[in-house]
Amino acid sequence: xxxxxxxxxxxxxxxxxxxxxxxxxxxxxxxxxxxDMLTSKQHLELSEGYDLLLFAKGRVKDGVEGLEFxxxxxKGKKAFWLFDKMYDFRPERAEWMDRIIPLVDIYFITDxxxxxxxxxxxxxxxxxxxxxxxxxxxxxxxxxQQYQVAFLGALYTDERxxxxxxxxxxxxxxxxxxxxMYQFRGQQLADLCxxxxxxxxxxxxxxxxxxxxxxxDYWSNRIYELLSCGALLVHPYIQDKDxxxxxxxxxxxxxxxxxxxxxxxNLDHMFKKIDEALTMPELxxxxxxxxxxxxxxGKLSYNNRVRxxxxxxxxxxxx
Numbered sequence: 001x002x003x004x005x006x007x008x009x010x011x012x013x014x015x016x017x018x019x020x021x022x023x024x025x026x027x028x029x030x031x032x033x034x035x036d037m038l039t040s041k042q043h044l045e046l047s048e049g050y051d052l053l054l055f056a057k058g059r060v061k062d063g064v065e066g067l068e069f070x071x072x073x074x075k076g077k078k079a080f081w082l083f084d085k086m087y088d089f090r091p092e093r094a095e096w097m098d099r100i101i102p103l104v105d106i107y108f109i110t111d112x113x114x115x116x117x118x119x120x121x122x123x124x125x126x127x128x129x130x131x132x133x134x135x136x137x138x139x140x141x142x143x144x145q146q147y148q149v150a151f152l153g154a155l156y157t158d159e160r161x162x163x164x165x166x167x168x169x170x171x172x173x174x175x176x177x178x179x180x181m182y183q184f185r186g187q188q189l190a191d192l193c194x195x196x197x198x199x200x201x202x203x204x205x206x207x208x209x210x211x212x213x214x215x216x217d218y219w220s221n222r223i224y225e226l227l228s229c230g231a232l233l234v235h236p237y238i239q240d241k242d243x244x245x246x247x248x249x250x251x252x253x254x255x256x257x258x259x260x261x262x263x264x265x266n267l268d269h270m271f272k273k274i275d276e277a278l279t280m281p282e283l284x285x286x287x288x289x290x291x292x293x294x295x296x297x298g299k300l301s302y303n304n305r306v307r308x309x310x311x312x313x314x315x316x317x318x319x
Contacts, residue, residue, distance in 0.1 A: 149173050
């Protein structure tokens with residue numbers, strides 16, 4: 001099969017780059033084209049004769065209208081795999097979905113919380129999570145050893161900012177993963193995980209009255225990336241059966257096997273779990289780190305996700 005793939009390939013750690021590498025390793029003939037570089041007509045000309053047009057956000061120079069033109073005129077099959085929360089979050093994302101879904105043959109999405117929206121369309125879809133790419137093994141770096149806790153992620157909600165302010169008052173905290181702070185990926189992230197005793201994670205939340213809640217059936221790639229880099233991870237509980245199936249056994253939660261779970265919005269419980277992680281015996285720490293890395297780089301790897309994607313495409317359409 002020949003695949004024309006539009007995505008973000010400027011960053012060697014982008015999800016699209018991981019998918020591209022997996023497709024190549026599985027024997028597919030793939031052309032990766034950086035998004036935002038060409039018009040829809042240029043893409044249409046270059047993609048002539050390909051079996052499959054694959055994309056994520058499908059950014060072309062002439063905007064959503066250009067993407068619609070490309071999808072209406074491409075003669076092969078069309079599919080996208082998106083990694084963001086698209087519905088019930090930002091109106092422009094929902095509009096994009098409403099316009100693009102009817103124009104593809106099948107799509108894959110990590111957000112399982114919006115099935116009522118997906119089911120409005122006749123287009124088949126599959127919930128397909130992100131995964132681990134390859135295992136990284138960190139080296140202790142002196143510049144990070146002064147910290148007790150590391151947090152990786154964007155600071156885009158007031159709740160998250162308040163949470164980190166509280167953490168910073170109690171522990172020596174380093175924050176990374178935002179545009180104006182440390183950018184940790186790959187080996188550098190593994191070195192951070194080897195040097196800082198605890199890595200703290202959060203999930204996307206919303207406020208319901210006086211309560212902070214998680215979105216049902218949605219989480220980002222952060223957990224897979226951190227575990228693949230050997231983090232001793234303190235991560236929120238997500239009360240969802242699909243999350244249990246990912247990180248549990250036979251549908252049961254096995255927290256404290258791959259990572260340590262805490263109750264979202266409960267600072268006292270989070271502090272308790274961080275304290276437990278900081279005092280964990282070295283042998284137990286290494287065992288948890290190794291189990292987490294093996295899980296996301298094996299069963300939950302991008303290689304297996306891509307095989308699943310292509311299996312669905314093949315079984316649904318004779319390409």
